[in-house]
Each structure stands twice: as structure tokens, then as C-alpha cells.
Amino acid sequence: MTVLCLIETEAGGGAADASMRALVVARGLADSAGEDLAAVWVGPAEAIDPAGLVSAGVSSAWAIGSAGMSGYAPLAWARALSGLAADLPGLPGRVGPERGPVSAVVAAATDHGNEVFAHLGAITGLPMAASCVSAARMSPTECSLVRQRWAGSLLEDAVLEAPLALLTVAADAIPADAVAADPASASAAGLRVEHYEPLLADGDLLVLASESAERRSGVSLASARVVVGGGRGVGGPEGFAVLEELAGLLGAAVGVSRVVTSEGWRPHRQQVGQTGTKITPELYLACGISGAIQHMAGCQGAKTIVAINTDSGAPIVAKADYAVIGDLHEVLPALIEALKAR
Amino acid sequence: MEICVCVKRVPMVGGAIMVTPDGLDIDVTMSGFTVSPHEECAVEEAVQITERLGGSVAVLTLGPTEAAGQLRDMLALGASRGILLQTDGAEWGPVATAAAITDAVVGGGSGESAGYDLLLFGNEAADTGGYQVPVRVAHALGLPCLTGIKRLEIVGGDGDADGGRRIVASREYRGTEEVFEVPLPAVVSVKEGINLPRYPSLPGRLRAKRATIETIEPHPRPESDGLRKVGLRVPESTSTGAQVLGSGADAVPALVGLLDDLGVLS
Numbered sequence: 082m083t084v085l086c087l088i089e090t091e092a093g094g095g096a097a098d099a100s101m102r103a104l105v106v107a108r109g110l111a112d113s114a115g116e117d118l119a120a121v122w123v124g125p126a127e128a129i130d131p132a133g134l135v136s137a138g139v140s141s142a143w144a145i146g147s148a149g150m151s152g153y154a155p156l157a158w159a160r161a162l163s164g165l166a167a168d169l170p171g172l173p174g175r176v177g178p179e180r181g182p183v184s185a186v187v188a189a190a191t192d193h194g195n196e197v198f199a200h201l202g203a204i205t206g207l208p209m210a211a212s213c214v215s216a217a218r219m220s221p222t223e224c225s226l227v228r229q230r231w232a233g234s235l236l237e238d239a240v241l242e243a244p245l246a247l248l249t250v251a252a253d254a255i256p257a258d259a260v261a262a263d264p265a266s267a268s269a270a271g272l273r274v275e276h277y278e279p280l281l282a283d284g285d286l287l288v289l290a291s292e293s294a295e296r297r298s299g300v301s302l303a304s305a306r307v308v309v310g311g312g313r314g315v316g317g318p319e320g321f322a323v324l325e326e327l328a329g330l331l332g333a334a335v336g337v338s339r340v341v342t343s344e345g346w347r348p349h350r351q352q353v354g355q356t357g358t359k360i361t362p363e364l365y366l367a368c369g370i371s372g373a374i375q376h377m378a379g380c381q382g383a384k385t386i387v388a389i390n391t392d393s394g395a396p397i398v399a400k401a402d403y404a405v406i407g408d409l410h411e412v413l414p415a416l417i418e419a420l421k422a423r
Numbered sequence: 424m425e426i427c428v429c430v431k432r433v434p435m436v437g438g439a440i441m442v443t444p445d446g447l448d449i450d451v452t453m454s455g456f457t458v459s460p461h462e463e464c465a466v467e468e469a470v471q472i473t474e475r476l477g478g479s480v481a482v483l484t485l486g487p488t489e490a491a492g493q494l495r496d497m498l499a500l501g502a503s504r505g506i507l508l509q510t511d512g513a514e515w516g517p518v519a520t521a522a523a524i525t526d527a528v529v530g531g532g533s534g535e536s537a538g539y540d541l542l543l544f545g546n547e548a549a550d551t552g553g554y555q556v557p558v559r560v561a562h563a564l565g566l567p568c569l570t571g572i573k574r575l576e577i578v579g580g581d582g583d584a585d586g587g588r589r590i591v592a593s594r595e596y597r598g599t600e601e602v603f604e605v606p607l608p609a610v611v612s613v614k615e616g617i618n619l620p621r622y623p624s625l626p627g628r629l630r631a632k633r634a635t636i637e638t639i640e641p642h643p644r645p646e647s648d649g650l651r652k653v654g655l656r657v658p659e660s661t662s663t664g665a666q667v668l669g670s671g672a673d674a675v676p677a678l679v680g681l682l683d684d685l686g687v688l689s
Contacts, residue, residue, distance in 0.1 A: 092599060153601065155570075190554070192571045192596055195547075199558035199570075208518060208649025211547075211554040230552055230655065235440050235449065238653040249554070287567050290601035293593075301598040307687050331687060342616065349573070349616025350595050355549065356460045356615040364687050374436055385685055387678070388665060396438065398665050405678060407671035415672035419679050423688070 083141070084111040085166060087158075087188035087197070088122040088129055091304075096122075096129050098260075098304055098361070099189035099252035101137060105259045106216055106250045107187040108138040114218035116184055119143065121165060123150060123158055126274040135272050136261040142274045143169075147281065153193065153290040159200035161279030162186055166245060183245060185216075185224065190249035198249050209247040210239065214254040216246070229254065232355035232378035253359045253382025300334040302351065307333035308362045310353060310380070311341060314369020314391065314409055318346040323413045324368060330420050336360060338376050354379035368409040372397025389413070424478035424577065424588075426469040428543040429524055429557075430462040430497060432490040433550045439657075446654040448514075449550075458493045460615045461545030463500075467620040468575060468613055469543050470501035476577060478540070479503045485523055487512035491636045498631035499623035505636045514551070516648025521559035523641040528564065530639070540588070544612040546571045561610035568610040569603050573617050577607075 086107040089097040104120070111118040119141040120134045126144040134142060145161045166183040186201065188194035190212045202209035212229040214236070219225050224241045229251045241248065302308065309328045311321055321335065328335045336353035337346070353360055355378040365383035370376060372388070372395055380386065388401035389409045398404045405412055434454045441450040458466075469480040481504035482497040484490045494505035508523050515523070528539065542564075544557040561568030572592045579588045590609055593602045623631070668677040682688050 092597065097597075153596075155568075192594070195554035196558065196570045199555035200562070200568075202518075202555055203559045203562035208516070209553075209555055210650050212552055225653075230550060231436065231440060232552060233658070234436070235442075236656050236658050238656070240651045240653060242647060242649055242651060284567075288569060288603055288605060290596075290603055293600040293602055303597060331682075343619065345619070352616070364682070364685055374438060374440065386665075387668075387681065393667070398667075400660070400662050401665040402662070403681060404665035404667050405669060405671075405674040406667060407674065411672050412675065412678075415675045416678060419675050420688070423679075 082114065082116040082184040083119050083169060083182055084108075084116055084185045084187060085119050085121055085162070085169070085183050086139075087162065087186070087194065088120050088134075089189065089191065089193060090122060090124055090128050094128060096133060097189065097191075098257075099191050099194075101133070101260045102252040102255035102257070103187055103189040103194070103250035104134075104137040104139070105255050106213060107185070110185055110187065110216040110218060110224065110246075111138070114184065116218075117141065119169070121145060121162070121277070123161070126276060131272040131274065133261075138261075139272065142272055143277045144274050145277045145279055147279055149281065149286045150279075152292065154286050154288060155193070155196045156200050156288055157279070157281055157285040158197045159204055160281055160285050161277065162197070162201055163204050164279050165277055184218070185246035185248065188249050189252045191252070194249045198247055201247055205245065205247070207243045207245055207247055208241060209249075210241050211249045212251040213248045214251055216248060224248075232359070232375075233381055234355075234374050234378045253361050257361065257384065300332065302334045302336055302353070302358045302360060305334035305360065305362050307331045307364045308336045308353070308360050308366070308380075308383070309333045310336040310338070310365060310367040310370055311347075311409075312338035312368070312370030312376075313340050315341065315346070316369075316410070320410065321347060323410065323417070327366075327413055327417055330417060333366075336365075338370050338373070352379075367397055367401065368413065370397055371395045372400055424472055424476045424540050425538055426472060426478065426541045426543060427481045427483055427528060427539045428462070428465045428469050428497070428502065430458045430466065430482055430484050430493060430545070431548045431550075432456050432484060432486045432493045433459050433548065442655050442657060446656065447652065449655065456489070456493065458496060459545045459549040461547065461549075461613060463497075463620045464615050464617050465543040465545055465613045466497045466500050466502060467618045469541070471618065472541075472577060474501075481506055483524065483527060484508065485515060485520055485641065486510060494636055495631040495634065496623070498634050499627040500621060501627065505634060507636050507638045508641045509638050510641070510644065513644060514652070515644055516650055517551075517553040517555045517559065518648045519645050521556045521563065524556070524560050525563040526641065527639055528560070540607045541590075542566070542608075542610045544610070546612045546614045557610050557612040564610070566608055566610050567605040569605065570612040572611055572613045575611065575613065575617065
């Protein structure tokens with residue numbers, strides 16, 4: 082039997098970080114039943130470096146391609162995955178009347194991953210568990226899993242009852258350290274990438290994304306290594322200049338709390354939190370942010386949190402790793418000066 | 424434009440989430456209730472569309488008797504019909520919820536779209552975060568589905584060569600703007616940020632208070648939805664409180680040292 086994991090590709094090529102984190106949970110699920118782990122992506126075979134997949138435990142790989150699938154098409158992607166899951170060609174496995182050769186399909190719980198898997202659930206008539214943080218096989222038709230509710234402020238222990246388990250993985254809950262870090266040491270020689278031509282149905286390409294030509298300049302919040310965050314303490318729209326300057330020096334993205342976007346100080350796409358973006362940087366520098374539960378749900382995936390806050394009793398100070406007690410408008414200019422002097 | 428917006432009553436969560444002693448639900452004895460934030464934006468979007476193009480907005484929810492309160496909140500924003508699929512308050516899974524919504528929508532008219540040009544949802548419920556009800560409803564009704572939408576426009580019209588109104592919608596994904604165009608009727612889920620919901624007006628609130636909520640009894644909840652909840656728990660905090668580096672600008676040397684140690688100053 083095989084656990085199949087969907088790998089998203091970055092615009093610049095290569096596997097998305099969120100997908101590599103999803104592979105950690107997919108591998109845990111496969112290992113729990115002594116099953117194989119296969120990777121699948123939409124696009125050319127050479128889009129993903131096989132060495133990284135091999136070091137993540139992948140033993141076979143499939144590249145889905147078809148004439149019409151030139152852009153992101155959620156229903157077509159789901160159709161292709163359901164086809165592949167039903168008749169994984171060439172893979173050894175018990176093919177019974179009830180179960181195909183695939184025991185589970187896994188993806189990162191990104192906008193794309195959750196959307197494709199919702200379609201996959203609807204196509205197959207099976208349940209789908211979103212935002213899982215771990216999963217293990219209990220029986221041929223049951224997986225025990227832990228999944229996020231309230232964007233991770235609460236955890237649910239659950240049993241997924243289905244002949245084919247469909248689950249997405251909350252990437253922010255999987256530490257970067259868990260992703261096999263040394264692809265160079267793995268031999269990619271054993272991994273042959275097979276082509277899979279999906280059989281699409283009428284209307285599967287009706288919803289097809291076209292990408293506007295211009296990419297937003299600057300660092301993407303979801304994949305930034307460093308995020309400089311600003312909250313109510315920034316004081317107003319003009320107060321963000323100092324955060325922007327620091328972000329420029331650190332190669333960081335600027336993130337904000339919900340109050341900042343509902344006040345209209347910054348655009349909503351910069352919001353970190355349950356209703357915004359979930360971030361997984363090495364460092365989150367949270368400036369003038371109190372640390373409400375809905376904000377912490379978005380930044381709990383940060384490896385290190387440093388809070389700058391005038392109030393030593395603010396919730397974020399209890400949840401951060403390090404804190405500077407003081408006014409961000411005093412601390413940040415001094416920090417910028419110190420960094421420029423280096 | 425006839426629009427139906429599906430909303431969910433969820434607890435208002437402030438500082439911390441508490442779990443009930445049996446570990447199966449969250450403790451709501453001290454909390455108020457609200458509509459999931461994405462869905463409040465969906466209602467605002469629907470009201471704005473009908474203000475531009477005419478038509479009316481129905482809001483629908485599956486929940487206990489008390490969920491009529493959330494329907495009234497949405498009526499106060501400008502929706503004109505409130506439809507309650509009344510339950511005993513037990514938690515419904517996404518498969519059963521989608522089936523109940525589909526039944527109710529089809530019951531409200533004839534044909535695949537049942538008289539609605541647009542079914543709007545929030546991208547995901549704030550509490551259970553299942554990310555699938557809109558897609559399952561779209562499949563059941565045979566309609567195209569867009570999710571996570573942050574900008575929505577209705578284009579074309581009855582006299583249009585392309586055969587009527589269409590949706591042009593977009594969302595941001597990893598720094599790229601993804602644009603979709605589909606014909607109506609369609610199912611669309613939106614995210615917070617698509618608009619800033621208005622505050623209800625006094626006349627709106629009075630109208631909502633007097634409005635009749637249409638109550639429908641859905642088919643009984645199935646025993647299993649495929650995903651069986653065993654228990655809920657608050658994640659254990661690994662943090663023991665921050666190490667304070669100092670106060671004000673005096674802390675900057677220590678802060679620079681920390682950033683250096685973390686390897687982010689390369």
C-alpha cells in the first residue's frame with residue numbers, strides 16, 4: 082500500500098516548504114502501517130528535485146500532466162488525484178474490491194491543498210480531514226489523527242473512517258527541523274518520476290486560475306524567513322515606515338495584527354492570524370502587538386518570537402521567547418542604526 | 424441577483440479557549456456568540472452586490488434555536504430573509520452540513536441553482552475549520568465553485584453576447600494574484616479582507632428584530648460523518664515566558680546579539 086502526498090511547486094521551481102512539511106506527516110502515516118510513500122505533483126517531471134524527496138522518505142513519484150492543465154485548476158487536480166489513487170499504475174500492492182493500492186492522500190493545508198482536497202472528498206464521496214498535525218493507521222479503514230481547530234488554538238483528537246484517507250497538514254505545526262535537511266546525502270538514483278495523464282471530465286477545467294502578470298514585489302509573508310510584525314502600538318499608518326525600513330535591512334516581510342487591517346492602516350494581505358496568513362519564519366519580531374489568541378494562531382509556527390512591547394504584562398510577552406520592554410518607536414530606530422553600523 | 428449566504432454561529436473567543444470537563448466541547452458558559460468573520464464579510468459582499476444590481480439576500484444557518492440571533496445580526500446588515508435549519512445544538516460534520524444546506528437550497532426553488540444566482544460562504548468556519556462545505560454543496564448542485572476569494576465582481580448581463588452574468592474573482596496566493604472567471608449561478612467562498620463589514624444601522628436593527636425567521640427541520644443528523652471526534656484539548660504551551668533582553672533602546676545591543684545568534688543577519 083502507498084501513501085500519496087501532493088507536492089506544490091514554488092513559482093521559481095522546487096517543492097514548496099509547506100509541502101515538505103506535509104511529507105513529514107505523510108511519512109509518519111506510511112511508517113505507522115509499513116507502507117510506501119509516493120510524491121505527486123502537477124507539472125513537468127523535472128519540476129522537483131528528486132534528492133529532497135528521497136531524503137524525505139519518498140520511494141516513487143508521479144508528475145501529472147495534460148494539455149489543458151496549464152494553470153491551477155482545483156477540480157482537475159482533484160480528478161487527477163482520484164484517478165491516480167484508484168489505479169496507481171505499476172505500483173505493487175493489494176488491489177482488492179474495496180481498496181485501491183493507495184491508502185491515503187495527503188497535502189499541505191494551503192489554500193490550494195484544502196480546496197483540491199475538498200473537491201477530492203466530494204468526487205470520491207469520502208470524508209476529508211483538514212489541518213492535521215499527525216496521523217497514524219489504526220486499521221485498513223481507520224486512521225487516528227490530531228487536527229487543528231480554531232487555526233491551532235485548539236487540537237482535536239479524531240478517527241477518520243474511510244477506505245481512502247484524505248487529509249491536509251497544517252504546515253505551521255510541523256517544525257522545519259523535522260524536514261530532512263540534507264538532500265545532498267540522499268541518492269536520487271532510485272527515484273524514477275513517472276508521467277500520469279489524467280482522465281478529465283467535462284467542466285473540470287471550468288475553474289482555471291489565470292495569474293496576473295505582475296508579482297508583488299518583496300518577500301512573501303507565508304514563506305518569509307523573518308517577519309517584522311506591527312500591531313496597535315504602531316499608532317497609525319505612518320508609523321509603519323520604521324517597520325518597513327527594518328524589514329528591508331533584514332530581508333523580511335511586514336506582517337500586522339487584525340486591528341491594524343480593520344482600522345485600514347495596512348492592507349488585509351499583510352494580516353498574520355486566524356483570518357489572515359499563517360507564518361513559519363525563523364524569527365518573528367512582534368512590535369506593539371498584544372498577542373490576542375487569533376493573532377497567536379497565525380504566528381505559532383515561528384521558530385523564535387521576539388516581542389517589543391511597552392507593557393510587560395501583555396499576553397505576547399508570556400508567549401514569546403524573548404522580549405524588549407519599551408516603545409517600538411524608540412527601540413526600532415536604535416536597532417536600525419545599530420544594524421546599519423555593522 | 425438572488426443571493427443566499429450561509430453562515431455559522433460560533434463562540435466569541437477572547438483570551439483563551441477552555442474545554443468542557445468531558446473534553447468534547449469548548450466551554451461557552453462565559454462567551455457570547457458571533458458569526459465566523461469570513462461569513463460576516465460574505466453577507467456584506469452580498470448586500471453590496473444587491474445594492475448595485477438589485478435583488479435580495481437570504482441568510483441561512485444550520486444550528487440551534489439560538490442561532491436565530493446570528494441570523495438577525497445579518498438581517499440588520501441588510502439581508503432580507505433569515506432561514507434556520509434547526510438542530511438540537513449537536514455538532515454537525517461537514518458532509519452532513521453540506522447535504523442539509525443543499526436540501527434547503529433546492530427546496531427553495533426549482534432546478535440546479537434553485538432560484539439563486541449566487542451562493543456565498545466563508546472560506547472556513549472559525550471553530551471547526553473543515554474547509555469543505557462550499558465545495559461539497561457546489562458538487563451536489565452541479566455548480567462551479569471558487570474559494571478563498573478576496574475580490575469579487577459581477578460582469579455582463581442579460582443582453583451580453585457571452586450569455587449572461589459572470590463572476591470575475593481573485594485571490595492572492597504566494598505573492599501572485601490568481602484570477603478566475605465563471606458563469607452564474609455559482610458557489611463562492613470569501614475571506615475577510617474582501618470588504619469591511621458595515622455597522623448595522625438603527626432601522627436595520629429594528630427591522631431585524633421584527634423579522635420572521637423561517638425555520639426548517641433538516642433530515643436527522645447521520646450517526647457518523649466519517650470523521651469521529653474523540654476529544655478536544657488546548658495545546659500545551661512550551662513557553663515559560665519571555666526572557667527579557669532589557670528596556671527601551673538600551674536593549675538594542677542584546678537584541679542585535681540575539682539576531683546574530685539566530686543567523687538572520689547574513
